[in-house]
Amino acid sequence: MLRNRLEEIRKQHGIKQEELAEALAVSRQTIGSLENGRYNPSIILAFKIARYFKLPIEEIFIYEEE
Amino acid sequence: MNKGSVARNAMVLAAGMLLLAAGLLEAGDMARNVSGLCVGIGSGLIGVSIAHLAMARYYAKHPAFRRQQEIEAGDERSIAINNLSKAKAFDMTVRAMMLIPFLLILAGSSLWITLAAVALYVFSYSLRYYYIYKYSKVL
Numbered sequence: 001m002l003r004n005r006l007e008e009i010r011k012q013h014g015i016k017q018e019e020l021a022e023a024l025a026v027s028r029q030t031i032g033s034l035e036n037g038r039y040n041p042s043i044i045l046a047f048k049i050a051r052y053f054k055l056p057i058e059e060i061f062i063y064e065e066e
Numbered sequence: 067m068n069k070g071s072v073a074r075n076a077m078v079l080a081a082g083m084l085l086l087a088a089g090l091l092e093a094g095d096m097a098r099n100v101s102g103l104c105v106g107i108g109s110g111l112i113g114v115s116i117a118h119l120a121m122a123r124y125y126a127k128h129p130a131f132r133r134q135q136e137i138e139a140g141d142e143r144s145i146a147i148n149n150l151s152k153a154k155a156f157d158m159t160v161r162a163m164m165l166i167p168f169l170l171i172l173a174g175s176s177l178w179i180t181l182a183a184v185a186l187y188v189f190s191y192s193l194r195y196y197y198i199y200k201y202s203k204v205l
Contacts, residue, residue, distance in 0.1 A: 021137075030143040042142050 003062045007035040009053055024048050072122055075115045082111030156190075163187045 010020055010031075017035075021028040026045065033039035041049070041061075050057040089104030125132040138144055163186065170180045 025137055025140065027138055027141045027144060030141055033143060039143050039146075045142055 001064045001066050002040050003037065003064055004034065005060055005062070006031075006049065009055070009060060010035075013053065020052070023052060072119065075118045075122070078111050079115035079119070082108045082113075082115060084108070086112060156194075160187065160190055163190065 010017070017028050017031045021031045024031075024045065030039065034041055046057055046061055050060055053060065085104045086108030089101045089106075089108055092101045125135075163183070166183045167180050167187075170183055
């Protein structure tokens with residue numbers, strides 16, 4: 001199972017969903033779905049998010065054994 | 067939409083108008099079905115090209131909307147949703163197509179119509195297995 005801290009990190013940076021979506025060239029709905037765990041990103045989008053926040057990917061996306 | 071695309075749509079519009087006019091005027095004593103075909107294709111071309119030209123005009127006036135549309139088109143979640151819905155629609159269509167030959171037999175249709183329905187079913191699955199083979203080589 002993949003969990004993520006995207007909402008928490010985004011809020012720490014004081015960024016709106018719309019701004020993050022614009023920076024990553026995805027829709028705002030995609031950011032919303034990622035944050036509430038309904039959608040798992042592609043590895044490319046996960047890297048883009050990690051690079052945007054200048055964090056290691058595993059600090060944002062956490063893989064947990066079921 | 068770039069200038070080349072606008073020019074291409076203008077040419078498609080002109081071709082559509084010519085086809086429609088030829089169909090309506092039955093140019094050169096064309097057969098009735100050919101005239102109908104000209105009217106159908108001409109109307110289709112006119113509709114599509116006018117829609118593209120209107121969108122190009124709207125995008126030129128609203129660049130933010132254009133950017134949003136481009137993001138939506140390339141958004142990986144939207145693409146995933148689109149692909150999932152196409153796959154579901156294929157599964158449901160193929161299941162529905164299994165019934166059609168039986169309904170045609172019960173309705174007493176010609177054999178060739180029943181065989182055409184079966185052929186369409188076989189064609190759908192042939193395409194599916196072709197793409198499974200193709201993508202298993204690529205991915």
